[in-house]
Amino acid sequence: MHVHHGARRSDATRVTLLTEGTYPHSHGGVSVWCDQLVRGMPDLEFDVVAVTGTGHEPVVWELPAQVSRVWSVPMWGAPPEGEPPRGRARRRLAHSYERFLAALLDPCAEDGFAPALYTMARAAADGSLSPFLRGDRAVSVLASVWNRPGLVVREARPSLHDALTATGLLEHALRPLTAPVPSDGVTHAVSGGVAVLPGLAALERYGTPLLLTEHGVYLRERYLGYRTAPYRWPVKAVVLGFFRLLAEETYRRAALITPGNRYNRLWEEQGGAAPESIRTVYNGVDPAEFPPAGPEPEGLxxxxxxxxxxxxxxxxxxxxxxxxxxxxxxxxxxxxxxxxxxxxxxxxxxxxxxxxxxxxxxxxxxxxxxxxxxxxxxxxxxxxxxxxxxxxxxxxxxxxxxxxxxxxxxxxxxxxxxxxxxxxxxxxxxxxxxxxxxxxxxxxxxxxxxxxxxxxxxxxxTLRRTIDTFRAIYQELPDLDRTVTPAPEPVRSLAL
Missing domain, CATH: 3.40.50.2000 (Glycogen Phosphorylase B;)
Incomplete structure (x- = not known):
C-alpha cells in the first residue's frame, strides 16, 4: 500500500524512516517517538517504509505535511508479485542462497552472508526472490546444506517439514527487500531486524547513508521470543542465525548507530559496531505536555x-x-x-x-x-x-x-x-x-x-534535546564519505 501525502520539496533533506510493526500503522512507544521526530522537523522531508503484518493495516496516525509517502511492506499478506528466475539466473540465485544458508549454519562460512544477501536483494528488486523461495529448489538447497557432515544442526535430524517451515519463515523475513530503496538523503531504521533490509540495500546500491536507532535490542528480543516458539531446533537455528548475522551486518555497515541507552551499546559493540560509530541519544518528552499529575488517588x-x-x-x-x-x-x-x-x-x-x-x-x-x-x-x-x-x-x-x-x-x-x-x-x-x-x-x-x-x-x-540531536545527525550524514570501512571482526558472544 502506498500513501502519497503532499508534494515533495526539492530543497529539503530527505529522510526515509524504516519501521516494523509501528509508525504509522499502530500506536505504542516507538510510534510516539517517530511522530514526535517527524513533527519536530517540519522543514525536512520524510518518507516511510513500514513493514506491516498483512498490508491491510490502516494508517492510525495523522500524517503531517512533511511526510510525503508511506510504503507498506506486508510480511504475512499476499506474496510479492514476480516470476521465478530461469536458466542461468536461477542457478546463480540458487548458488547465492546456498551460500547464504551455509553462513547461517556454519561458523566457518559466515563471510558469505553479506555477498549472498546483496545478490538476493537484487533478485528481490526484480521480483524473482520470493517466487524462488516459494519453490521446491529452495527447500532442496536447505535440506542439502544442513545435512552437510560436521554441522551441529545435522545431529537434530532435520526433517522435510523443518525445511519447509524454515524456508517459509525466511521467505517472509526477506520480503522487505522488495521495498523501494532511496538513492539520496538518509535512511533511518528505527529498530534493527528486517526493517533495516531496505536501508542495507540502498547503501549497497547507491551509497545512501544508513542510520540505526535501537530502542530495545532487536536480536535479544528475538532470542527471548524464540525460546518458546513452536519450532524444532533446526528451524530455530536457521532463523536465529539469520537475525544474528543481519544484526552484525547492520552494525558494521551503518554510518551511525544511536542507541537509546548505554546497555544497547554493549550489544552493538559485541556485534561488530565500531565504537566511534555509536552515539547514545536518549528519548525525550515535553515536560509541558506531562505536567505534575496532582493529588494521588484516594485509595492505594x-x-x-x-x-x-x-x-x-x-x-x-x-x-x-x-x-x-x-x-x-x-x-x-x-x-x-x-x-x-x-x-x-x-x-x-x-x-x-x-x-x-x-x-x-x-x-x-x-x-x-x-x-x-x-x-x-x-x-x-x-x-x-x-x-x-x-x-x-x-x-x-x-x-x-x-x-x-x-x-x-x-x-x-x-x-x-x-x-x-x-x-x-x-x-x-x-x-x-x-x-x-x-x-x-x-x-x-x-x-x-x-x-x-x-x-x-x-x-x-527533554524532547527538544532529542529532536535537535537528530536534526544535526540528518544534516551530517549525507556529507560523510560513503565508503564504509569494515569494522573489526565481531566478538562471537552474540552467537547462540
Whole structure:
C-alpha cells in the first residue's frame, strides 16, 4: 500500500524512516517517538517504509505535511508479485542462497552472508526472490546444506517439514527487500531486524547513508521470543542465525548507530559496531505536555501503562500485586493499554492468573486511554515490569508527571530513573512487591521521589534535546564519505 501525502520539496533533506510493526500503522512507544521526530522537523522531508503484518493495516496516525509517502511492506499478506528466475539466473540465485544458508549454519562460512544477501536483494528488486523461495529448489538447497557432515544442526535430524517451515519463515523475513530503496538523503531504521533490509540495500546500491536507532535490542528480543516458539531446533537455528548475522551486518555497515541507552551499546559493540560509530541519544518528552499529575488517588493504587504483550511481563506484575495485597488488602492494580492484534490470548492468560490468585476484583484492564497522563495520575505508584526495554517512554512520562516508580532493571531503565525510583530484578515478583510496599508505606518519600523524577526529566530527557540531536545527525550524514570501512571482526558472544 502506498500513501502519497503532499508534494515533495526539492530543497529539503530527505529522510526515509524504516519501521516494523509501528509508525504509522499502530500506536505504542516507538510510534510516539517517530511522530514526535517527524513533527519536530517540519522543514525536512520524510518518507516511510513500514513493514506491516498483512498490508491491510490502516494508517492510525495523522500524517503531517512533511511526510510525503508511506510504503507498506506486508510480511504475512499476499506474496510479492514476480516470476521465478530461469536458466542461468536461477542457478546463480540458487548458488547465492546456498551460500547464504551455509553462513547461517556454519561458523566457518559466515563471510558469505553479506555477498549472498546483496545478490538476493537484487533478485528481490526484480521480483524473482520470493517466487524462488516459494519453490521446491529452495527447500532442496536447505535440506542439502544442513545435512552437510560436521554441522551441529545435522545431529537434530532435520526433517522435510523443518525445511519447509524454515524456508517459509525466511521467505517472509526477506520480503522487505522488495521495498523501494532511496538513492539520496538518509535512511533511518528505527529498530534493527528486517526493517533495516531496505536501508542495507540502498547503501549497497547507491551509497545512501544508513542510520540505526535501537530502542530495545532487536536480536535479544528475538532470542527471548524464540525460546518458546513452536519450532524444532533446526528451524530455530536457521532463523536465529539469520537475525544474528543481519544484526552484525547492520552494525558494521551503518554510518551511525544511536542507541537509546548505554546497555544497547554493549550489544552493538559485541556485534561488530565500531565504537566511534555509536552515539547514545536518549528519548525525550515535553515536560509541558506531562505536567505534575496532582493529588494521588484516594485509595492505594498501582498503575501500569503500555501494550499488553508478553515482553511487558504482566504476569510477574500480577504475582507481585498478589503479594502486596496480602499486606494491603484494599490496594488496586489498574492496567492501561491496548492489546495488539494476535495478543488476545496473552491478555486472557493474565486475566486468568489474576482470577486464579483471587484478585479478579482488584485487577482491572482499562484498555487504551485517551490521555495517557490519566494512567499515571491513577497510580499511587507507577509500575514497569518488562523483561526487555530500551529507554521506555512510559517511565520518563510518569517521571515527568511526578510519580514515584518501581521498574525492572532492563535496558536503559536504571539510566532513566537514577535515584528517583526503585529498580528491581526482572521476573522477580517478591522483589517487585517489596519495593511497591516500601513506597506505598511512605507518602513523604513518594512525594520527594516524584519531585526529583520530574526535575531529572527537565534536566536530561527533554524532547527538544532529542529532536535537535537528530536534526544535526540528518544534516551530517549525507556529507560523510560513503565508503564504509569494515569494522573489526565481531566478538562471537552474540552467537547462540
Amino acid at each position: 493504587t498501582l498503575s501500569w501503562a503500555g501494550r499488553v504483550d508478553p515482553i511487558k511481563d504482566l504476569e510477574t506484575l500480577i504475582r507481585a500485586f498478589s503479594l502486596v495485597r496480602e499486606q494491603l488488602p484494599d490496594v488496586r492494580l489498574r492496567l492501561f493499554g491496548g492489546t495488539p492484534r494476535g495478543g488476545e490470548a496473552y491478555r486472557e492468560r493474565c486475566e486468568a492468573l489474576a482470577a486464579e490468585l483471587g484478585h479478579a476484583d482488584a485487577v482491572t484492564f482499562e484498555g487504551r486511554v485517551d490521555d495517557i497522563k490519566d494512567a499515571y495520575a491513577a497510580g499511587t505508584v507507577v509500575m514497569l515490569s518488562s523483561i526487555s526495554e530500551g529507554f521506555p517512554f512510559t517511565l520518563i512520562e510518569a517521571m515527568s508527571c511526578g510519580r514515584a516508580t518501581v521498574s525492572t532493571d532492563v535496558g536503559g531503565v536504571r539510566e532513566a530513573v537514577g535515584d528517583t525510583g526503585l529498580v528491581v530484578p526482572p521476573r522477580d515478583p517478591a522483589a517487585m512487591a517489596a519495593a511497591a510496599l516500601e513506597l506505598l508505606a511512605e507518602p513523604g518519600r513518594r512525594a520527594a521521589m516524584g519531585e526529583a523524577a520530574r526535575l531529572r526529566v527537565i534536566e536530561q530527557f
